[in-house]
Structure formats: C-alpha cells, structure tokens
Amino acid sequence: MTPFDYSRxxxxxxAARLGSExxxxxxxxxxxxxxMKLEVMTPDRLVDxxxxxxxxxxxxxxxxxxxxxxxxxxxxxxxxRVRDAYPVLAEALLAGASGQLRNKATxxxxxxxxxxxxxxxxxxxxxNKREPGSGCQALGxxxxxxxxxxxxxxxIATHPxxxxxxxxxxxxxxxxxxxxxxxxxxxxxxxxRLPGDTPQIENVLEPGDLIxxxxxxxxxxxxxxxxxxxxxxxxxxxxxxxxxVLDVEDGRIMRPAFAFGGVAHMPWRNAEFEAMLDGQPLSxxxxxxxxxxxxxxxxPQDGNAFKVPLLKRTLRAVLRELTEx
Ligand SMILES: Cc1cc2nc3c(=O)[nH]c(=O)nc-3n(C[C@H](O)[C@H](O)[C@H](O)COP(=O)(O)OP(=O)(O)OC[C@H]3O[C@@H](n4cnc5c(N)ncnc54)[C@H](O)[C@@H]3O)c2cc1C
Ligand code: SF4
Numbered sequence: 001m002t003p004f005d006y007s008r009x010x011x012x013x014x015a016a017r018l019g020s021e022x023x024x025x026x027x028x029x030x031x032x033x034x035x036m037k038l039e040v041m042t043p044d045r046l047v048d049x050x051x052x053x054x055x056x057x058x059x060x061x062x063x064x065x066x067x068x069x070x071x072x073x074x075x076x077x078x079x080x081r082v083r084d085a086y087p088v089l090a091e092a093l094l095a096g097a098s099g100q101l102r103n104k105a106t107x108x109x110x111x112x113x114x115x116x117x118x119x120x121x122x123x124x125x126x127x128n129k130r131e132p133g134s135g136c137q138a139l140g141x142x143x144x145x146x147x148x149x150x151x152x153x154x155x156i157a158t159h160p161x162x163x164x165x166x167x168x169x170x171x172x173x174x175x176x177x178x179x180x181x182x183x184x185x186x187x188x189x190x191x192x193r194l195p196g197d198t199p200q201i202e203n204v205l206e207p208g209d210l211i212x213x214x215x216x217x218x219x220x221x222x223x224x225x226x227x228x229x230x231x232x233x234x235x236x237x238x239x240x241x242x243x244x245v246l247d248v249e250d251g252r253i254m255r256p257a258f259a260f261g262g263v264a265h266m267p268w269r270n271a272e273f274e275a276m277l278d279g280q281p282l283s284x285x286x287x288x289x290x291x292x293x294x295x296x297x298x299x300p301q302d303g304n305a306f307k308v309p310l311l312k313r314t315l316r317a318v319l320r321e322l323t324e325x
Contacts, residue, residue, distance in 0.1 A: 001036050008048045012177050012210055015049050020179035020208025023047040027070060028104035031113040039123055040130055054212055063218035069108030069211045076107060085219035088243055089166045091226040096162040098235050108211035111164050115157035116145055116237050128154045129199040143303035145237065149264040155199030156301065159192065159266050160237045166226055168267035169243040169259035173215040179208030185215060192266030220255065222247030223322045229314055238262035240311045244318045253277045253323065263311060270294055287319050
C-alpha cells in the first residue's frame with residue numbers, strides 16, 4: 001500500500017471541501033481498502049467520514065424514507081420500515097457480501113463500489129477504467145461476469161451492487177452535497193454513466209461531492225421480490241439479478257418496475273419492457289414476448305452468452321412469483 005495522509009471530517013462541509021481539494025472519502029472501507037492494498041487506487045489523502053451525522057433513517061413528508069449515507073447495510077436490512085414497506089430492498093441487501101461485510105458497508109459506499117472485473121483488479125493488465133487509454137483486457141479475455149447491455153468497445157464491466165439494483169426499481173433519489181454547500185437530488189437512473197469512451201467516469205459526482213442520503217419515494221401497493229443468480233449460494237456477486245415490483249388488479253399487471261443487475265455498467269432498466277406488461281392481462285405468451293423483447297438488444301461476449309437465457313429464465317421465475325397466487 002502506498003503511504004497516505006488520514007484525517008477525520010467533523011462536518012459534511014469540511015468533508016466536501018477536503019474532497020474538492022483531492023482527498024478521497026472513506027466510509028466502511030470494505031472496497032476502498034482492498035483497492036488500495038492492490039494499488040488499484042492510490043489516494044494520497046483519505047478523509048474519514050464515519051463521524052458525520054449521516055447514519056439515520058427518517059420518514060419523509062410524503063411517506064418515503066430518507067436513508068443516511070452512513071447507514072450500514074445490516075441496519076438498513078433490519079429496519080422495520082424497510083422490511084414492511086420495501087422488503088425487496090432488505091432481500092437484496094441480505095443477498096450481498098457476508099454478515100461481517102454488511103456490518104461495515106454503508107449505503108453511500110455500496111452505491112460507489114467499483115466493478116469486480118478481474119482485470120481492473122490486476123495492475124499488470126491493461127484496463128481503460130483504471131488507466132484510461134491503456135486498452136481493455138477483458139475484451140477477448142475471461143468475461144463471465146461482464147455486461148450484455150450498454151457496454152462499449154472501451155469497457156464491458158458491470159456494476160456489482162445488489163442494493164443499487166433495487167434502488168433503481170424503486171426510483172430512489174441520490175442526495176448529494178457539493179463543496180459549495182449546495183444540496184441536490186439526482187434520480188438513480190441518472191446517477192450512473194455507461195462506459196462509452198470514458199469508462200473511468202462512472203457517475204455524475206464532481207470532485208468534493210459527498211453523498212449524504214438516498215431517498216425512497218412512498219411505498220407502493222403490490223408485490224416485490226429480488227432474485228440473484230450466482231456461482232455460489234452465498235458470498236458471491238450476481239451473474240444476473242432481477243428486482244421486480246408490480247401489482248395485479250383484476251388479473252392485469254399494473255405499474256411494473258423492474259431493474260436488472262450483473263448485466264450492465266449500471267443497474268439496468270428497460271421502459272419498453274415495462275410498457276409491454278403494464279395494464280396487460282396475465283398470460284404466458286405475454287411473458288414470452290416481453291422477456292424476448294428485453295434481451296433483443298443484448299450483445300454478449302463469448303464467455304457470457306449464457307447470461308441471455310439465464311436472464312430470461314430468471315425474469316420468468318420472478319414474473320411467476322409476483323403474479324401467481
Ligand atoms: C468479499 C466481498 C464480497 C462482496 N459481495 C457483495 C455482493 O454480493 N453484493 C454487493 O452488492 N456488494 C458486495 N460487496 C461489496 C460491498 O457491499 C461494498 O464493498 C460496500 O458496500 C462498500 O461500502 P463501504 O462503506 O465499505 O465503502 P468504502 O469502501 O468506504 O468506499 C467505496 C467508495 O465509495 C466512496 N464513498 C463512500 N462513501 C461515500 C459518500 N458518502 N459520498 C461519496 N463517496 C463515498 C469512497 O471514496 C470509495 O471510493 C462485497 C465486498 C467484498 C469485500
Ligand atoms: S472491462 Fe472495463 S474494467 Fe474490465 S478490463 Fe476492460 S476497461 Fe477495465
């Protein structure tokens with residue numbers, strides 16, 4: 001690990017100011033410290049944000065939840081309001097990492113964890129995300145974990161977070177405080193960027209921007225579930241995952257919201273797929289057509305072509321679970 005300076009921020013304003021001067025925030029450290037040990041990230045200054053007052057979960061005026069950026073994944077999954085009104089979020093959190101990691105991992109850090117692309121972690125390999133312009137070793141390499149949607153010729157990595165997938169299905173907003181003390185909320189669908197020709201830029205954060213909270217809209221009626229397919233039963237990242245939320249009224253699907261993990265640089269959502277389902281009577285034929293439409297523009301690599309049928313089957317299972325009984 002290369003040497004670095006360390007300080008603790010006492011206020012969000014101080015953290016944001018130090019961030020704007022080039023410091024890197026550390027929250028749970030469960031991703032950042034691994035990357036520093038491997039010298040994939042070599043910040044020369046860390047600002048510990050753990051003492052900031054960002055650890056609360058509060059109800060908002062419109063009946064939603066405001067989740068502080070430092071709320072630990074275990075605490076969020078165990079919160080009674082989350083379990084009752086957003087059970088899909090608790091499911092996704094508990095499907096991620098291990099108990100020990102979830103006790104440290106924070107809401108903000110989870111959104112910003114880096115890709116698990118093998119080559120990104122290996123500094124002997126070219127990687128446009130780690131070192132812009134050096135090339136992409138994954139192309140033509142081992143691509144089991146890589147993207148089938150939205151990738152570019154410069155990067156085919158996926159975003160690894162389970163929590164972020166559900167946040168996308170729930171239309172969460174990311175609350176950000178800038179070094180200039182401005183607070184803005186960004187829909188999570190606009191927060192992440194696809195790789196394009198700048199895969200090193202992963203989201204809309206500017207230097208010094210501190211995530212202060214994630215805000216969930218008021219809970220919706222209906223059914224919700226998260227299904228994650230992975231190589232081991234636990235302690236593994238998603239090959240594909242599906243977060244599904246919908247209601248069934250008079251035998252028709254109402255207000256479907258689906259997000260997909262393990263398939264793109266960001267939690268993936270497809271408005272046309274949801275529109276095909278919305279208001280339609282339940283039918284096996286409808287599910288066939290909609291799932292086929294979802295994967296129609298998939299562009300897999302040799303090593304991850306299996307994700308296309310796997311995603312279809314997983315989605316069919318989720319649709320059955322949410323609409324039967
Ligand atoms: C073995 C292992 C298995 C795992 N399995 C899974 C899994 O199955 N599913 C899953 O979703 N995750 C998994 N994880 C990842 C884990 O969930 C993340 O490491 C964790 O959520 C990151 O949170 P953190 O608070 O530790 O972030 P840190 O490591 O502290 O920070 C991560 C990044 O976010 C930045 N940051 C942190 N907080 C803020 C903030 N408030 N504002 C701005 N920037 C901020 C940091 O500067 C850093 O760049 C696994 C991790 C490990 C080590
Ligand atoms: S897929 Fe992206 S992260 Fe992986 S080696 Fe290529 S550029 Fe790097």
